[in-house]
Amino acid sequence: MQPSVLSGLRVLELGQLIAGPFAAKILGEFGAEVIKIEPPGAGDPLRKWRLLKDGTSVWWQVQSRNKQSVELDLRKPEAQAIARDLAKEADVLIENFRPGTLEGWGLGWEDLHALNPGLVMLRISGYGQTGPYRDRPGFGVIGEAMGGLRHLTAEPGRTPVRVGVSIGDSLAGLHGALGVLLALYHRKVNGGEGQVIDVALYEAVFHMMESLLPEYSAFGVVREPSGSALPGIAPTNAYRCADGGYALIAGNGDGIFKRLMVCIGREDLAEDSGLAGNDGRAARAAELDAAIGAWSATRSLDEVLAALDEARVPAGRIYNARDIAEDPHFRARDMILQARLPDGQAIEVPGIVPKLSLTPGQVERPAPALGADTEAVLRRAGVSEAAMTELRAKGVI
Incomplete structure (x- = not known):
């Protein structure tokens, strides 16, 4: 060395x-x-x-x-x-x-x-x-x-x-x-x-505040709290699962979004031309969150993450100290x-x-x-x- x-x-x-x-x-x-x-x-x-x-x-x-x-x-x-x-x-x-x-x-x-x-x-x-x-x-x-x-x-x-x-x-x-x-x-x-x-x-x-100031300067928009979502970028949120856990799912890439919709059985949304780009998805974020949330609510956190991993959709659980200490990837x-x-x-x-x-x-x-x-x-x-x-x-x- x-x-x-x-x-x-x-x-x-x-x-x-x-x-x-x-x-x-x-x-x-x-x-x-x-x-x-x-x-x-x-x-x-x-x-x-x-x-x-x-x-x-x-x-x-x-x-x-x-x-x-x-x-x-x-x-x-x-x-x-x-x-x-x-x-x-x-x-x-x-x-x-x-x-x-x-x-x-x-x-x-x-x-x-x-x-x-x-x-x-x-x-x-x-x-x-x-x-x-x-x-x-x-x-x-x-x-x-x-x-x-x-x-x-x-x-x-x-x-x-x-x-x-x-x-x-x-x-x-x-x-x-x-x-x-x-x-x-x-x-x-x-x-x-x-x-x-x-x-x-x-x-x-x-x-670290990304577009906070330019959005106010250009549009007079004051960005407000949004909980676990990321306004203007969709779909990306925390979705409750059947066992009470939460899956963080980031389906905001164009190709990723289509794979996510197919995974949750919503081919209609995958093929919707109005959702092909982020601007269209951001305008219908509540609709997309509802569709994903309805799917995750019928499955355990492990089942949700396994399905999304197979579909190559970025997703993960919310780690605490024990999760970190026991995760093989950290080691x-x-x-x-x-x-x-x-x-x-x-x-x-x-x-x-x-x-x-x-x-x-x-x-x-x-x-x-x-x-x-x-x-x-x-x-x-x-x-x-x-x-x-x-x-x-x-x-x-």
Whole structure:
């Protein structure tokens, strides 16, 4: 196997919780050295989120694999000086504090760019580094709402619900990781100059909103919640089966639609010229949903999926955690990996995406204990043992 594609890249992670650390996780999975700075004592709050094992979140085992942990109180001048020294030797710095926080610590872009002109700085915040809302606090759920997603995730007439995971943060992290790679490429081909990547949570969500804005601009149409359907694209919906399960059926391709109608015994609809294209089907979506729903209601979920698989119509069940863990396809694709908690207990964690044929991502080290790498990283940065003892006494590390 060739060396990891990002081997030799050094990332300094100053963020916490989800968005910034998620971007760093991706880079670490493909070989980057990730040095994570955490506040002494408590560490990253994610260590205490969701379900805990021996006092630490099992989520931590995913979000922080391949990282080194350094305890450093960035509110103190001595720690800020150490962070500047670490930034001098870094290729990438990732942070997701409120805009202005790093500047108050002497760690803003102008300061660090002067020290290390090649540094690439990823800054993730609720509303971005500029604009009238820049100083507002913003979590992923607020970005999901402002970006347009929350309005659509509901049954018509009912309260909009959240997706169920911190999708706004993760989308921001994905866009941030992409921005880092683009900036590194620019640095490579344009003389080594670093730059800032400014990612706003609401913009990462808004970027996923497809035709939402153009439809309003062209037609004055405000897209509304539609439950399990996808307005303007038909037929595609969740259909209840005889055993109470739901089959997700996507019959919206022209050829697929015909095969679906033949499968459910509605050859008349398959041959209807008015349904040959998506525009005609979208206008009669309720009629098509009723026909498919009447068919699925007389069969179990397994029977429905077997029939659709034979007819080569995209369909599937709604997976929960147990379904994922027991599905052979996830394992065949290495999407379920084995890890171990600090006490030796085996645990299954998500695999790595995307999958590169020559330089695939790897899990080279488990998520670190708080401060596990403080001494090694600071020693490498030139901090003496005596200085570390003094810093520890002051609560800086």
